[in-house]
Amino acid sequence: MQWRNQLIKILVILVALSILYYLTGVILTLLIPNLPKSIASTVSQLEPDIKTGIGVIIVAIGGYLVIRLIQQLLSMTLLAKLERGLANIIKFSLDVVFYTILVLAILTALHVNLTGVVVGGAVGGIVIGLAVQTVAQNLLSGVLVTSSRTLSPGDAVSLISWIWGSPIIGEVKKVSLLFTEVLTINGNLVKIPNSAFLGNTVFYKLERTEGGLVYPLQVTVNADVEGVKVMERVKDILKDYLKDENQLPNIVFSSKNGGTNVFTVIINLNNVNNLNDLINIVNKAFDQAYWQIKNGK
Numbered sequence: 001m002q003w004r005n006q007l008i009k010i011l012v013i014l015v016a017l018s019i020l021y022y023l024t025g026v027i028l029t030l031l032i033p034n035l036p037k038s039i040a041s042t043v044s045q046l047e048p049d050i051k052t053g054i055g056v057i058i059v060a061i062g063g064y065l066v067i068r069l070i071q072q073l074l075s076m077t078l079l080a081k082l083e084r085g086l087a088n089i090i091k092f093s094l095d096v097v098f099y100t101i102l103v104l105a106i107l108t109a110l111h112v113n114l115t116g117v118v119v120g121g122a123v124g125g126i127v128i129g130l131a132v133q134t135v136a137q138n139l140l141s142g143v144l145v146t147s148s149r150t151l152s153p154g155d156a157v158s159l160i161s162w163i164w165g166s167p168i169i170g171e172v173k174k175v176s177l178l179f180t181e182v183l184t185i186n187g188n189l190v191k192i193p194n195s196a197f198l199g200n201t202v203f204y205k206l207e208r209t210e211g212g213l214v215y216p217l218q219v220t221v222n223a224d225v226e227g228v229k230v231m232e233r234v235k236d237i238l239k240d241y242l243k244d245e246n247q248l249p250n251i252v253f254s255s256k257n258g259g260t261n262v263f264t265v266i267i268n269l270n271n272v273n274n275l276n277d278l279i280n281i282v283n284k285a286f287d288q289a290y291w292q293i294k295n296g297k
Contacts, residue, residue, distance in 0.1 A: 009069055013062055013065050013066060017062040024054050056110055059105050067095075067099065067102065070098065071094075154172065155205050156206040157204065158203065159202075159203045163196055163201070169275060170182045173189065178193070179192060185275045206272065212268055212271075215269065215278075216265070216266055219264075219265060220261070223256060223258075227256065230261065230263075233292060234263075234285045234286055234289045237285040237289055241284075249266055251264070267282065
């Protein structure tokens, strides 16, 4: 019903403006012979320009009214079913298309040769496209991140990318169309361009359990001491360091890689801001255990 009503309105506007343009031409043609000769001569010479001006006004007004009706129709139907961020981007893109068509229609009514305009527009489009490429990529990524709810404020995350090297670990504070804000465990508020999430970043949420958050930490130790002994000694040391904690880290002997032993430490924490302190304690425990065994203690 909405589609039909809006289409009827658009059709009525187009027909009414076409009739108006025709009538103005007829009136102008009938009016000229009845004017004084001096005025009639001038008006007769300007008749094509007058008709062109009237045509431009009618095209501009009619085009604007039609665009408004189409915008209302899209807002009530298609855009109303989409996420707000995605709907705003689609609406903006369609507005650019609609008003570009309107400008071209006005230029046509002015009898402007559009061949040069198209060539110039193509060159300008390339320049503008290169200029807005990053912004468009950020917007697209922002739409994907927000609409899929991949990241939400309050999520504890670890972001790994070749772009910035060391992982960014912290709590998501805000996800917008251009940037995602993360409060890191070092206390810095980092604004990450959403374009970094498309093919450049591996990100995962810290798993939430009944005991809080879970963070896997890999620790590498020289293999000139027995790995099992290191693991058992670290467990004893952590009991002293973390005696006030409800749950001690779980340690797994992950692999032996050449001259190193690799351990995975599953750290349990209530708040992601405590992660730095816990990583420091675990690393100290491994260092202490290694040298104790190395020195035969």
